[in-house]
Amino acid sequence: MASETYDLVVIGGGPAGYAAAIRAGQLGKKVACVEYERAGGTCLNWGCIPSKALLKAAEIVSHIREAKSFGIAVGEPEVDFAKVMGRSRNVADQMAKGIEFLFRKNKVEYFVGRARVTVPGIVEIVEGRDKGTFFKTDRTMIATGCKARRLPGLKVDGKHVMTSREALAMKVQPKSIAIIGAGAIGVEFAYFLNTLGTKTTLIEMLDRIVPVEDEEISEALHRAFKKQGIDVRPKTKVENIKVGKDSVKLDLVKGDKRENLEVETVLLSIGVEANTEGLLSPRVRLDMDRGYIKVNDRYESSIPGIFAAGDIIGPPWLAHVATYEAVQAVNGMFGVAKPKRVTTYPGCTYCNPQIASVGLTEVKAKENGIKYKVGRFPFSASGKAVAINQPNGFVKLILDAHHGELLGAHIIGENATELIGEYVLAEKAELTGEDIHSTIHAHPTMSEALMEAAASAYDEAIHI
């Protein structure tokens, strides 16, 4: 197939890449997808999916521990850490096979190796299993995503120093860990490891953990984590990291206070950076913005015919946003539909309590000078939440003060990551608080809180 011309060559097999390839396949296009490692990319193999398997295991441990309060006697759970991790790897493997199946089903030609755009219209595999493969293509989609950021001078050895990637392949549970960075990945690992018995210190340079979330959400998670026994350290910098034979020593610096910490392992969860190394030959010069590929409203880069979608075009670095962008880009490049850029999307954090949000935080609404009103509902007033012993957390809504459009929504508590879907649809469809309030929600469910939070903005909530 050396000199065949493809309709589309996709570089990267993650949530943007595989979705682009499958969508092009659905449209009957001749499409190849080149993935360096395994179909599914980071999300499926080293991110979203395997981490959810781990978090579920931690949740089961929590459930077993609280069984007594339901009248169920059971011994203390014994966690076989290697098995927990092994199941997570199996889940990732199963899902990766699923993507490979979808490739065959949609006639996507799948290649393994590191691809390079040699000149516009030519892609070569320069490393890996299918090295030497050469594609002529009318369209190229770059979807190589991001990788975990590292600290300069600190070697990631997979034992004492890890990123999320190595952490998802741990064989032995660390006795203690310092997690540097309290965004979604940091707090998910903090919940998981702490629940399984690792002494966990969670360190965040900014004012509060999960700093992109609404302030009240950060406060609530901070309280919950402290109660769970996690040592939560906001406003704290890490200095002098020294990796020894059996442990890592580091300094925690908060204002003018300095404290020593010694842990078995350090996890770096300090953000991501673009995977562009070796991607473009020197002849291919794309406009970039802080390391990310700049694209127009059709997801096309500064060179016609070279498209990009997903993490490689910059924040918010979310799998579901990546998939959406990729499908839009493909619809656009083949003239199926006018591609849309992303406006409304949810963000989810799967620690316990779960966090989910969409749209503006209250602080952002204020900064933007928007007149808003707030609706709230605590799960302690929800019959379902009390019945299932999950009365912690709340729903907070930001509504436009004049017309009541949903501007932002923030949920912390059981099932938050599933509940947010309704609000995302509402915000996307430009519905109002009144639309949500006047929709009958099933009783008894946690989702009633979504309705009552909307009602509360008009002082019409029945249950508070």
Added chain:
Amino acid sequence: MASETYDLVVIGGGPAGYAAAIRAGQLGKKVACVEYERAGGTCLNWGCIPSKALLKAAEIVSHIREAKSFGIAVGEPEVDFAKVMGRSRNVADQMAKGIEFLFRKNKVEYFVGRARVTVPGIVEIVEGRDKGTFFKTDRTMIATGCKARRLPGLKVDGKHVMTSREALAMKVQPKSIAIIGAGAIGVEFAYFLNTLGTKTTLIEMLDRIVPVEDEEISEALHRAFKKQGIDVRPKTKVENIKVGKDSVKLDLVKGDKRENLEVETVLLSIGVEANTEGLLSPRVRLDMDRGYIKVNDRYESSIPGIFAAGDIIGPPWLAHVATYEAVQAVNGMFGVAKPKRVTTYPGCTYCNPQIASVGLTEVKAKENGIKYKVGRFPFSASGKAVAINQPNGFVKLILDAHHGELLGAHIIGENATELIGEYVLAEKAELTGEDIHSTIHAHPTMSEALMEAAASAYDEAIHI
């Protein structure tokens, strides 16, 4: 307060009654609520809420049993049945106190006893704690709800023969049970008791269990229940029920086959009937329809000033519908807003797997001669479902063939009862499959299946 005139007297303190009273209180009205038993009514004391506490206990037992597959070793759970039931009663008690608190907060005067409408504008308490209390009122709201139907000639003794009410107060777990009627209540008890080790026979006269749901949902639940070890008997009538000293004997009749069954206990879950006994003096003659109070679009009965809402005005006998109706009625009677009648509402069944639906089943769409298309997505193709070991079940959508409006949605599987909320909002707001498909859903969540089911109707689902 014998001869004061009230703005509103509400008879019944369940989801319709307490909501009506609280809403009137919010509006600053002088309102009384008369409840025969306890604030919260059947739903909160003997229905939705305590049953969810029981079902959660069963779920925890299931979780413990499947812990091993996650790499967590733990002994077989020992269920203290009395404690499980006791917790359920405590939850009901706590929620009832919550309603009493809301009454005080909203200045609702709360009375306990059996109320009777003596003449229009006069309500008396004729039995119970506050017997003899006499209300002059401009408006009366009847919200006395329903009670479980019984079989003629079969005495409910709370030991060998129960309705859901007695079943929620069981002290001892029956070794075997025949559940007559496989609607929501029947299947919820079947799941709960079978999981805890009761030999369970589930009997349904109609063609299939959960007969109001989509046919495919009934089939899926039937399969799941059989796998759980429940003896599922559709198309089966019960005859010759004979209550002995230690057991109940009955005949199961299917077509021309007759089979004997001997069980410790029979649970009747064969529907409900209106609570109207003693409610109206002979001078107050309301138009009725098959035992239910007929109301107009303002929830007003055939006698001006007498309103009714909730189960007492007939199907669908759902708490959330009752609350909605009551609030609408109160808004209308005090001129706050034009009351709306119920059009779109979810139905939920909290067995495992859970079931949730809204709008038309496929059969109904066919019967109505509607041109529709079907969207589907199996949870086995959902990364989140696989990661949390809940790959069973599916989403099925009925969309209008021309414009794509959502006409019906059916979900069976983990979390179905929370997931349905998004579809209810979509149907209520007259959104289309395309609106749902083009809304970014968080990855990885079960709610992605809602989007993919919509996409599949247009052959654009990525993951199947």
